[in-house]
Structures are given as structure tokens and as C-alpha cells.
Amino acid sequence: MTRFANFCAGPASMPTAVLERARDEMLNWQGLGASVMEISHRGSHYTQLAEQTEANLRQLMNISDDYAVLFLQGGAALQFSAVVLNLLNNGTADYLLTGAWSQKAYQEAKRYETLGLGKINLVATGGEAGFVDVPDRSQWQLDDAASYFHYCPNETIHGVQMFQVPQVDAPIVADMSSCILSEPIDVNKFAMIYAGAQKNIGPAGLTLVIIRKDLLDRASAYCPAVMNYQNQLDNGSMMNTPATYAWYLAGLVFEWLLEQGGVEAIAKINHAKAKTLYDAIDGSDFYSNKVNPAYRSIMNVPFQLADDALDKVFLAESEQAGLLNLKGHRVVGGMRASIYNAITLEQVQALTAFMAEFERKYG
Structure with a gap:
């Protein structure tokens, strides 16, 4: 069988070695006589898989115990709302727009402003120039008391990437869907990182959230239970049945990365x-x-x-x-x-x- 070079933006190419291992384990995972997608996520075998996957991610990104790591569903787009409902807390949130995805996050956040849950502040936008550059820092309009600062370090559509973490006073929230695990970052500079899996992590259907634990008490009363980060942490990211096969494949990718x-x-x-x-x-x-x-x-x-x-x-x-x-x-x-x-x-x-x-x- 020939594997072609797949330059898709997402769902994206996965390591051949990972796909081959998944193929070999498809019908009989760990000698259980069943596929990993057929066993209970509450059972000891899957619980061990989930714990090891998190441990490997923590090793890859040097994530301290000060942060919760969640394996959620809904894609990064659901986090556009979840971030607001968990962190805005009737305050102000700063949004920097460097491409289509940060713009979508901003537009979604503005919906909650109309509901009276806080204010969404546009820091600056590169849209007028066609999103081919990052607005100069002198143009930024930051709120001194912002609850958080949101940006997208890498924009898949326009091909713009910010390599330096913005120097701002507010807790930084980053949509790293398309750049997570591509190069080292200092997680401690961020209040929260979220990422859809379908670029560098695994197949679509899984979303990572890495969030400082001291921020988990800010959720709005309007926040749905399954979108509440504290609830998900308390339930091991399993308030409902998780995306078990995508979680498993992400674990294989993390192992592959460690091997590289x-x-x-x-x-x-x-x-x-x-x-x-x-x-x-x-x-x-x-x-x-x-x-x-x-x-x-x-x-x-x-x-x-x-x-x-x-x-x-x-x-x-x-x-x-x-x-x-x-x-x-x-x-x-x-x-x-x-x-x-x-x-x-x-x-x-x-x-x-x-x-x-x-x-x-x-x-």
C-alpha cells in the first residue's frame, strides 16, 4: 500500500507508525479480545491508558502540577464559548485578532457580551491588511483590568504565526490547535492552552485543555456542566462518555513523539x-x-x-x-x-x- 504526502490542514496527516500500530491493535487491544473502542472507559484498562496519556503529555510539554489537563470533546470551536463562560467572570476580556480563527473566537465571545456576562475588548486586528502581518504593539488597546488575554499563536488559513508570547499583564489564553507540540513552549507563561486534536495530536473528536488550577473557580452560573472545567477535572474528563478512540490515538502519538x-x-x-x-x-x-x-x-x-x-x-x-x-x-x-x-x-x-x-x- 502506498502512502501519499497529505498536506491537509486538518484532519491532517498522522504518523504512519501510529496508524500501523492502531491497525495491529484494532481487534485485540492488550489481549482483551476486543478493540479499545469497544471497552468501558470506566474499566481499569482504559483508566490506565488515560493516566499514561496525560503523563506523557505532561512530560512532552513539561506541564507542572499547577495545571489541570483535560481531554474534552466539541473541538476548539466549543472552547470559544467555554473560555468565556469559565473565565470572563463579569469582567473584560482582551482579544487580539491575527487571522480567521482568532476572529471567530472574538465573534463568539461577543455574543456573551450581549447577554451581560462581561465586556469583550478588541485589542487590535490585522484584518484590514488581509491578515498577513501582526498588528504593531503600539496599536494594541489593552484593558488594564482584563480577566484574560486571548490570541491564536498560529493561524492556519493565513499562515501567520507569533513566535513570542505577548507581554501582557492579564492571564494569557491561547488557541494552539495548529501549533501545539510543534516546538517547545513555556507552559508557565500561559493561564490556559486549548487545542483541537486534528493537527499534531491525533484524529478529530478530541480537544485538549491545559489550565491553571487557580482559575477553576470563576465559572459563570450559566456555564453548562460539561463545559465547566472544574467539573471535568473532578470527573477525570469523563462526565459523559469521552472520545475514547481519539484519546487512545492521541496517546499513541505522544508515545511516538517521545520516541522521536x-x-x-x-x-x-x-x-x-x-x-x-x-x-x-x-x-x-x-x-x-x-x-x-x-x-x-x-x-x-x-x-x-x-x-x-x-x-x-x-x-x-x-x-x-x-x-x-x-x-x-x-x-x-x-x-x-x-x-x-x-x-x-x-x-x-x-x-x-x-x-x-x-x-x-x-x-
Whole structure:
């Protein structure tokens, strides 16, 4: 069986070794004569799996006991509401907009402002410039008493990434759906991190929440029980039946990452992949990337061809070459290569070789 290079933004490529192990364990997990997706999440075998998965994530990200780690459902989009209901506490929340996903989080949060649960403050937006840059710090309008500051370090659609944690006084909440585990971060600089699984963690259906325990007493009375972080912590992320198979696969990915040498080792590969692709784009008059080089994502690389009329040809021929899902988001157009952890350097090199040959034929 041939595995192609899948550059999809999400659900994204997963490590082949993880998929092969899941295949081998599909019908008979740990000698139980049943699949892991068929056993009770309350049983000792699954409880041990859940505990080991959390322990491995804590090791990978150096997460201290000051933080709760939750394995939830609903995707990162549900957290757009959950963050407000758990942390706003009738105060003010600061939102920095650097792309489509931080904008969606802001728009969702504003709904709760109309219900009188607090104020949502727009710090700054890069939307007027097409989200190809991060607004200069001099433009930021911060609230001195904000309950939290929300931002998205990596924007998958526009390919903008903030590599430095913003220096603000408010507790920082970060949507790391598309950059978690891609390079080392200092978790202690954040009040909360949340991430949908379908980029660097595993399949869609699971959402990670890493939150400081001292923030768990702020939930609004309107917060649904299953969205209340304290309730989920008290119930081991199992107030209702969790996404057991996605949780299991996330555990396999964490084990795979540890075998690769951890986040530090995978970061070196990720930066090499990004450099290879950006060098190919910058070294050509046929391809272009509009993002300020200081904020170019190492996970999601949008690029345009010199002639839009060639887009369909590029996509058709790249697919024939085993290079899948390179179509850019409809908001941006052009192409986009998402090069998450499971994408290898060799696959990126295959893409740049194809790009060079395509330019030779049509440039």
C-alpha cells in the first residue's frame, strides 16, 4: 500500500507508525479480545491508558502540577464559548485578532457580551491588511483590568504565526490547535492552552485543555456542566462518555513523539521543513507568499502562483504526483501546504521538487 504526502490542514496527516500500530491493535487491544473502542472507559484498562496519556503529555510539554489537563470533546470551536463562560467572570476580556480563527473566537465571545456576562475588548486586528502581518504593539488597546488575554499563536488559513508570547499583564489564553507540540513552549507563561486534536495530536473528536488550577473557580452560573472545567477535572474528563478512540490515538502519538526525541527534536525537523519550502518560494518569481517573513508559520504555508489560471493544473498534477490537499483556503486562494509533525522532510522536498518542475513547464 502506498502512502501519499497529505498536506491537509486538518484532519491532517498522522504518523504512519501510529496508524500501523492502531491497525495491529484494532481487534485485540492488550489481549482483551476486543478493540479499545469497544471497552468501558470506566474499566481499569482504559483508566490506565488515560493516566499514561496525560503523563506523557505532561512530560512532552513539561506541564507542572499547577495545571489541570483535560481531554474534552466539541473541538476548539466549543472552547470559544467555554473560555468565556469559565473565565470572563463579569469582567473584560482582551482579544487580539491575527487571522480567521482568532476572529471567530472574538465573534463568539461577543455574543456573551450581549447577554451581560462581561465586556469583550478588541485589542487590535490585522484584518484590514488581509491578515498577513501582526498588528504593531503600539496599536494594541489593552484593558488594564482584563480577566484574560486571548490570541491564536498560529493561524492556519493565513499562515501567520507569533513566535513570542505577548507581554501582557492579564492571564494569557491561547488557541494552539495548529501549533501545539510543534516546538517547545513555556507552559508557565500561559493561564490556559486549548487545542483541537486534528493537527499534531491525533484524529478529530478530541480537544485538549491545559489550565491553571487557580482559575477553576470563576465559572459563570450559566456555564453548562460539561463545559465547566472544574467539573471535568473532578470527573477525570469523563462526565459523559469521552472520545475514547481519539484519546487512545492521541496517546499513541505522544508515545511516538517521545520516541522521536520529544518536542525539541521534532522542532528541528519542523524548522528544516519550513525553511526548505520558504526557500523554494522565495527563490522563485513563479511562487509567492504574502506574509511578513517575521511571522511566517512553520506549520501552514500558503503560496500563490504567478498565474491563477494555472491553479487547477497545479492541483491536478500535484495529486497525480502523490502530493495531496494543496488547495488553499477559499478566503486566501492559491495553495497551502500544512506541514505538521507527521509530514516528513522528504515529503516537503518532494513538494519543492515538484514545484520546480512545474515552474519549468509552465513558468
